[in-house]
Amino acid sequence: MKHMYYRLLKAVDKEGEKSLALPLLGSGQAGASHDDAIDILTEALATFRPSRTPQSRGNLRKIILYIRQKEIFDKMISKLSKQHSIQEVKASDSGTRSKKRTNTKSSSCNEFQDSEESNLPLILKNMTLKNGEEATNVGDKDHEDMEVDADSFSCDDEEDDEEDDEVDEEEEKEEEEEEKCAVCLEEVTNPKKLDKCGHTFCTECIDDTFKHHKPACPTCNTMYGLIKGNQPRGTMRVSRERQGLPGYMNCGMLIIDYEMPSGIQEKEHPNPGLPYHGTTRRAFLPDCEEGKKVYRLLRVAFENRLVFTVGTSRTTGRDNVVTWNDIHHKTNVEGGTTHFAYPDPHYLSRVQEELAAKGVTEECLKGRSFDI
Incomplete structure (x- = not known):
């Protein structure tokens, strides 16, 4: 994750951007603890060095972190205050400002700020940590922000030189890694460059990955x-009704009926040879152009055995059952998103993203005929 931050910062700086806004990476579905995610971020900020030109000491000057939970927000402030010896912390609460002093090392911060060798202040200058609620309710009493200014950092030339050396080593490692195959982690032999993304691998490695894993760049x-x-085997049928769906009342609806009978698990299933319990499912789409496109994409996904799988039910906890395979469906007409229903203005675009993650895109529809 630290390397990901480093590459992100380097790419943004290379593009000439002055600021970057991002969430705290790794603490969501990736599963990292908040403390670990905060540690990784602060380490990445400490080791990254912006580009330097005669006209500018670096392009990237400001990073804005959006943090929704106040607990994480407070931890981030505490971590930065301890790790970087911030002299002055400014916090705002509903428009008011207060100042808090902390102990710092004795050194000449003005010299450090003006030095061409300075690293960290360029990145953390005017850094603002914002509670995510600000975007929806600026006047909320829980809203806080913290500005970390370059002038507020203690400095040590010796430590700065060590940081520069560490960054140089990391840049060298990054260049070495780019020359290695991401599959076998060895030097690329008989290189094969992927046409869409441009990444290069050993021909044998990437061919084997596409054949036995999935046709995606590693x-x-x-x-x-x-x-x-x-x-497993099953059927997918579609019918039409004139009744509209909430949010799509100007058109009818498409009704998709899936029937997945019980059977015996095969070698690609979790427990080959054991029986599995089947299911029937009904889903709803608006009978508009985008709704019909989603239906056709779902048809392609079904024909490629992607809509269902055999495993553990997320709702009942039962094993060896037919269950959804991460392509969400609207199984109720009304009730909103909490009831897997409409209205949900972003559902059609969201499900297309889920289908694209499995390789089901509009390209798959070309040259094919559908019942709708």
Whole structure:
């Protein structure tokens, strides 16, 4: 994760951007603890060095972190205050400002700020940590922000030189890694460059990955074909009704009926040879152009055994059952998102992203005929 931060900062700086806004990476679905995610971020900020030109000491001057939970926000402030010896912390609460002093090392911060060798202040200058609620309610009493100014950092030339050396070593390591195959982690032999994303691998490695894993770039996950799933046998039927769906009352609805009978698990399933319990499912789409496109994409996904799988039910906890395979469906007409229903203005775009993650895109629809 630290390397990901470093590459992100380097790419943004290279593009000439002056500021960057981002969330605290790794603390969501990736599963990292908040403390670990904060530690990784502060380490990445400490080791990154912006580009320097005669006209500018670095392009990237400001980083804005959006943090929704106040607990994490407070931890971030505490971490920065301890690690970087901030002299003055400014916090605002509903428009008021207060100042808090902390102990610092004795050194000449003005010299450090003006030095061409300075590293950290360029990155943390005017750094603002903002509670995510600000975007929706600026006047909320819980809203806080913290500004960390370059002038507020203690400095040590010796430590700065050590940081520069560490960054140089990391840059060298990064260049070495770029020359290695991301699959076998060895020097690339008989190179094969992927046409969409441009990443290069050993021909044998990437061919084997596409054949036995999935047709996607191991580095950036760009898809190069359809994934074949392990959905058991079943049927998918569609019908139409004139009644509209909430949010789509100017058109009718498409009703999709899935029937997945019980059977015996095959070698690609969790427990080959054991029986699995089938299911029936009904889903709803608006009968508009985008809704019909989603239906066709779902049809392609079903034919490639991607809509269902055999495993553990997320709702009942039962094992060896037919269950959804991470392509969300609207199984109720009304009730909103909490009831897997409409209205949900972003559902059609969201489900297309889920389908694209499995290689099911508009390209798959070309040259094919559908019942709707």
